[in-house]
Amino acid sequence: MIMRPGQQLLLPANPVFIWFSLITALALNMLLNMGLFGRAAWVPDLLAVVLVFWCVHQPLRIGVGTAFFFGLAMDVHQGALLGQHALSYTAMAFGAVAMHRRLLWFPVPAQSLQVLPLFVVASVLTLVIRLLAGGTFPGWNHLLAPLIEAMLWPVVTVMLLAPQRRAPNPDDNRPL
Template identity: 40%
Template structure:
């Protein structure tokens, strides 16, 4: 006797899939500029505050590496070093590594849900923060304590929100019947 299947299948009519529109380079650069301004504002003063620029650079390095490349993160890192009065090059090095490793994961990351993407990016955020810490200690700084690494966790927690917000202009506003896809 056949038992009824209790597995429910997800109907295609209720599935949400998006075909993204091409990204505007102006949108990419403006979001990076906003992230830089958020980084230099007082929002990033607490130890646990996210590095908005790192999250935004990682996102655009995964989605549109042809626009960001590795020179832009390096230059933005130099600007962050000047703002923080830090050793010149420590943020530049860390942002460059961040974007390099994000580029390596560009094909893998989009297959996961936003929380899964955040878990994949957490080690990269930790490595990025570790580079800043290593250069700072190497140049005579003191270890700030393990609480300092909570910024990477906050970056990973911010990832789903940031990825949703940064993709808003690329989503189609409506499904038209005259489009083939």
């Protein structure tokens, strides 16, 4: 793939780091759901942000199947309708894989605007499934979660790409 001018060359992503970041995001999601805020509708879904990140940056390793597995794990943890998060994560991962080549041409702040519709679609899918199953409407603050997730995109990008950064000025001791 042709790189953008000024874009830094990255080392290959370590599969252990990818899975560690996904499991850590799952654990943080579980802690956020049980913690101080409970199941507040505006709390961002950190696992969704990390899943979209890896679907964009490593679409051959992390894709729809991984998103489905983690969606089932979130359904079981929250006691939600089985498949509710699995469907929304799967749709979100499909969209991320479909747009990953185009998305990487944008700078990171513009990428957050590009992934915002993915987070909105996932949130709306979860809400529609909840309402069809007889749940209650959580309120309009439910629409804040995708906005917060999109604002977290640059932070997650910097954190998860940090191990892959190459040295800006290589020498004999640092050939990469």
